Amino acid sequence: MGLINLICWAVGVLLVVVGYTRARGPWRRYQALREQEANIARYEGWRGTRLRDDSSSAADLMAQVLRRQAQIGGLVAVAGFVLVFVGFAVR
Secondary structure (H helix, E strand, O other), X not given: OOHHHHHHHHHHHHHHHHHHHHHXXXXXXXXXXXXXXXXXXXXXXXXXXXXXXXXXXXXXXXXXXXXXXXXXXXXXXXXXXXXXXXXXXXX
């Protein structure tokens, strides 16, 4: 076990933690926004009328932004996992 292994493991674990914390918040807000949109769709189906037009709304744009932020955080965490495994592979 060398210095390079320890550095890879430390940086990998750090990236996993940072990626998880970056992805957690936007993912929760994205899921809440999807729940709200589904609730509106159920209400519109029950009522039989459309409350909104079919153009993209601010909620749709916010969902895209939140999903993208969560994806970036997830990619950072995946890079951390890869770096941890590289730390095991390097001799």
